[in-house]
Amino acid sequence: MSASAKLLDYGPDAIIMAGLTGANWRLADYVARGGYDALKKILAEKVPPTTVIAEVKKSALRGRGGAGFPTGLKWSFMPQQYRGDKYLVCNSDEGEPGTFKDRDILRYNPHALIEGMAIDAYAMGCARAYNYVHGEIWEAYERCEEALAEAFDAGFLGDNILDSGFSFHLFNHHGYGAYICGEETALLESLEGKKGQPRFKPPFPASFGLYGKPTTINNTETFAAVPWIIRNGGEAFLNLGRPNNGGTKIFSVSGDVARPGNYEVRLGTPFAKLLEMAGGMRDGRSLKACIPGGSSMPVLPGAIMMATDMDYESIAKAGSMLGSGAVIVMNDTRCMVKSLLRLSYFYYEESCGQCTPCREGTGWLWRVVNRIECGQGKNEDLDLLLSVSDNIAGRTICALGDAAALPVKSFVGHFRDEFQHHIDHKQCLVPTYV
């Protein structure tokens, strides 16, 4: 890599994405950045697995895929005394509309993921693991295949890693176009070569996961944060963020901003600052609404967003969720009915069909929003939308039902006047629209 190569701009506080040019993804580049030091240290010093887990617990790292579950706690659910096969799975099936951070990790810093998974496997005694990559990002999948080959060749993966007696085999698996496979048990079904239909929980994957064996599933970004935590200590990571919200988070900012892209900031950074990093509103328009955590999370009016900080608790207090960190920004020309219509179509299209409330309800929501958009809405339609949403949410095997219902409830809740205007006047309240 030439010294003059331009760094990709993820922001000044980036740790996972620091020092990346887009071209320096190879193992030698990663090692030059201090990569694999954490794995080497753990193996050389024979650090007890419980100490590794304790360090991750101390860091307050939470799952970056959407649920925000404490990572160290999840790891401690794996039965340590279990003598059979145990599996580790990385969820790189990133398809939540608005989210595109894992793709950057996979293509620009794949060894951070590999090292994070190796450390996790050591801590839980897993000998095999799979990285499930979203089917649509084929080039990132091929990049991961190359990176894995490098890691095997260098002895960071395989049998008896660095003469430590620890063996760990990691493989890439690709999806082929199903949003539902981002749900962890659907992903396991898919990995087993089946339709990606979610399983009932319990039993949870830690007791009955891949091939019926104890399994831990984490998101790409979660794993990629682990080497830094082991190198610098859990407390240092925690101190980057806020209590219970350790570290940095990569936010994918899309929509009506001047510079859509990924920005890695400390948890607790004000939304206004993040918006500024993304170049502010495109064409100088004003902020009307924002979905702060991916399309499945409730939308918030701009004024509420501008007063909110980007961490799990602050966004929850504002009435939404941090989710996957996908920040979808909408300006004052956007029609909320048309926006919701596109999201409702997505959930209708992607429902796996297993549970009746979701299979039937998502189509119902889409058809009702569609007739409002088309000027054929009836007065009772808004209450009907809320009622259908209530009858989907919480009544399905997985969270896709909730994901379809939450946008409807929040769009109608915050922008009811716009929906009512469509029904009353058979036209849009805003001058132009999506």
Place this chain on the structure above:
Amino acid sequence: MLSEAALRRIDREIAKYPPDQKQSAVMSALAIAQDEKGWLPPEAMDFVANYLGMPPVAVYEVATFYAMYNRQPVGKYKITICTNLPCALQDAVQSAEYLKAKLGVGFGETTSDGLVTLQEGECMGACGDAPVLIVNNKRMCGLMQPEKIDALLAELRAAGAGGER
């Protein structure tokens, strides 16, 4: 049914999984078969079922569940464009309309010369580069405004005439 090279690729995928879990390779095996055939005729699915020791119906279930498998013949190039909300906020609908007009087809249709099939896609996980489209499931193209669409179509027409895929 499939070439020797394709079978070797499938064998490499099978080797990723425990010996008694060959079924795990079905998604990649179908993708490899599709790369070679252009789509998944029933004979190709049956071949994969036999190769992996699976009931054919289990393979059909997979092929019908995942959106990137072609269960009908498609043009030499399949263009899938995302129109989901984040992309739509960044002009994806205009780009999709432009593609339709340029190609003279709607979503799910193939140009009369058999060169291009146009499809509407769902989130591809690249919203920062919107408008985003994928050519033949493998090649992602970002920031696809009309000028770049023109360049892509010219490239595909030239390559199509040259017999490349």
